[in-house]
Amino acid sequence: MTTPDRIDDVDALRGFALLGILLVNIMAFASAFYGLEIADPTFSSIFDRAVHLVIALFFEMKFYLLFSFLFGYSFTLQMRSAEKAGEAFVPRLLRRQAGLWLIGVTHAVLLFHGDILTTYAVLGVVLLMLRNRSDDALFRLAKWLVILVAIAWGALGILATLEPIPLDRSAILAAAEATELAFRGNWQTVIVQHLMELSTIWVIVGLLQAPSALAMFLLGLIAGRHKMLARPRENRALFRRLLRAGLWIGLPGAVIYAYASVEMLDSPIAIIGLSVGLITGPFLTGAYVGGMMLFFGSKAGERLRNLLAPAGRMALSNYLMQSLFAALIFHGYGLGLIGKVSPLATVLIALGIFTAQLFISRWWMARFVYGPLEWVLRFITIWRPPQWRKPVEAR
Numbered sequence: 406m407t408t409p410d411r412i413d414d415v416d417a418l419r420g421f422a423l424l425g426i427l428l429v430n431i432m433a434f435a436s437a438f439y440g441l442e443i444a445d446p447t448f449s450s451i452f453d454r455a456v457h458l459v460i461a462l463f464f465e466m467k468f469y470l471l472f473s474f475l476f477g478y479s480f481t482l483q484m485r486s487a488e489k490a491g492e493a494f495v496p497r498l499l500r501r502q503a504g505l506w507l508i509g510v511t512h513a514v515l516l517f518h519g520d521i522l523t524t525y526a527v528l529g530v531v532l533l534m535l536r537n538r539s540d541d542a543l544f545r546l547a548k549w550l551v552i553l554v555a556i557a558w559g560a561l562g563i564l565a566t567l568e569p570i571p572l573d574r575s576a577i578l579a580a581a582e583a584t585e586l587a588f589r590g591n592w593q594t595v596i597v598q599h600l601m602e603l604s605t606i607w608v609i610v611g612l613l614q615a616p617s618a619l620a621m622f623l624l625g626l627i628a629g630r631h632k633m634l635a636r637p638r639e640n641r642a643l644f645r646r647l648l649r650a651g652l653w654i655g656l657p658g659a660v661i662y663a664y665a666s667v668e669m670l671d672s673p674i675a676i677i678g679l680s681v682g683l684i685t686g687p688f689l690t691g692a693y694v695g696g697m698m699l700f701f702g703s704k705a706g707e708r709l710r711n712l713l714a715p716a717g718r719m720a721l722s723n724y725l726m727q728s729l730f731a732a733l734i735f736h737g738y739g740l741g742l743i744g745k746v747s748p749l750a751t752v753l754i755a756l757g758i759f760t761a762q763l764f765i766s767r768w769w770m771a772r773f774v775y776g777p778l779e780w781v782l783r784f785i786t787i788w789r790p791p792q793w794r795k796p797v798e799a800r
Contacts, residue, residue, distance in 0.1 A: 412482075414634050414701055417710040419475050419717030421697060423762070425468025427727045427755050428460055433519055434731040435751040437584040437744060440609075442671050443577055448747050454667055456748035461663035466682045469521060470690040473618040476525060477625020478634060480532055490787075495533065497786050502529045504785035508721070508778060516728040518602035522721075524615050532622045540627050547620040554616045555684035562676030572671055585744050589737040617683060621690070637698050644695035651692020658685020715766040716759075719776025723762050730758045771795075 438445035444454070483501070487494040509522025535543065587598035633640050658681050665678020700706035716723055733739035734754060735746075746754070769776065774792045775783055783791045 412635050413710055413714045414637060414698060415475060415478060415482075416714040416717035417701065418471065418634070418694065418697055418713075419720045420713030420715070420763075420766075421693070421717075422468050422471040422475065423716055423720055423723050423727070424759050425464045426472060426724070427759055428464050428752065429468065430517065430519060430727065431731050431751055431755045431758075432457075432460060432748070434517070434735040435743060435746050435748075437581040437588065441577055441581060442572055442675075443574060444667075444670055445581075445744070446578075447744060453748050456752060458663050458667045460748075460752070461666050462659050465666070466662065466686040467659070467690045467693065469614065470617060470621045470686055471693055472521070473525075473621035474625040474628070474690065474694065476529070477532065477622035477627075478629040480529070480536070480622070480626055481629030484536070492787075498529065498533050500788065501782060501786040502526045502533075504782050505529070508725075508782070512725055512728060513603060514596060514599055516725065516732050518599045518606060521614070521618075522724075524610055524618060528615060528619050528622055531619060532626065535623065536626065540630065543623045543627055547623040550616045550620040550623075551684060551687060554613065555680045557680075558613070558683060559677055559680030562673050562678075562680060565673030565676055569673060588735065588743045589741045592738055595732075595736050595738065613679075613683070617686070621687065624687075634698065637702060641699065641702075644698045647691040647695030648699070649692075651689045651695070655685050655687075655689025655692055658682060659689050662686075712763060712767075715770040716762055718770050719766055719779055721782065722776035722778040723766065725778060726762060726765075727758060 433439040436445045436448070444457075483498065484494055487497050503526070506523050506526035509520050509524075509526055512522060513520035535546070538546075584598060587594045628634065633643070637644070662678045662682030662685075665672075665675045665681075669675050669678070697706075701710045735741070735743040766776075772795060774780075774795055780791060780793060
């Protein structure tokens with residue numbers, strides 16, 4: 406059963422996004438070479454590259470966009486919730502974003518330097534300032550954010566191709582070795598390494614992820630205004646168009662991006678492939694939305710939706726839980742398996758974690774109104790303790 410502010414399809418899409426995000430993030434936990442200009446020499450077989458190719462093709466550059474779209478969509482649900490409660494929306498939203506930022510900083514320092522929550526916290530304030538713009542204005546801004554970022558990275562790739570700078574492989578190998586040693590250490594060395602990574606990762610966040618995420622925030626806001634996901638029957642034609650656009654534009658672009666990022670990682674062509682992925686990624690993300698929404702309308706899709714929705718209802722808790730599980734597996738204060746697990750085994754570990762989360766989420770949401778961190782964030786948002794346990798008769 407849904408409430409006016411709780412849409413099962415949105416929750417299920419958010420649960421689906423959690424799977425994609427985990428499959429990408431766990432690769433960064435498993436190897437110190439993730440994000441570097443050369444592949445991990447320990448796992449460089451054709452089979453290992455094929456696994457990375459699948460992850461790059463279907464998941465990288467797409468699922469954080471899906472999460473971002475749903476953030477923008479949920480923004481409209483929060484506006485309606487504040488209106489229904491008769492409370493001012495702006496103070497509530499600012500408290501929520503501040504709480505999200507604090508959770509994100511804690512996550513980045515203790516568990517995973519690739520945290521996206523701090524970025525979302527800042528961009529949420531930007532979305533707040535843009536919330537009264539027309540649909541056309543928001544769409545134009547989203548379009549140009551994607552285009553300009555893709556052009557900028559494409560130009561950088563072309564310049565790097567015209568004047569290539571030889572890779573210092575020995576320096577890259579030494580950096581990866583130092584990173585691996587730090588992550589195999591204790592709490593202190595892991596936190597220090599996270600802080601070092603955070604001092605440089607702002608380039609990727611500010612010049613790549615943030616503009617693309619903001620563009621999807623804006624598209625999600627437009628979709629939320631028109632209750633696109635709350636009216637699946639009325640929007641079937643739109644979902645089909647999204648699916649076709651993803652197959653004809655998004656998928657070919659993803660193939661170019663994946664091949665360049667895996668098979669040409671040490672070449673400036675990889676940057677050009679990145680620019681192609683940036684401009685076509687939203688189309689494949691749209692296809693995921695359209696395809697899943699159409700599938701949810703079937704009997705099998707309804708069962709999948711019911712399986713995914715509880716995980717999506719406590720997405721914040723699950724996102725940090727994923728990092729905690731991965732840290733305990735790959736960091737030194739846990740099993741210390743960084744650099745020792747093949748890409749395929751890493752994928753299987755991710756699927757195991759997500760399967761466990763599906764069961765944990767279903768059990769938890771049958772008994773509690775919010776996930777643990779969702780309850781904390783709700784407390785900060787409304788500035789009073791929200792309901793915690795569900796009444797026995799509602800379970």
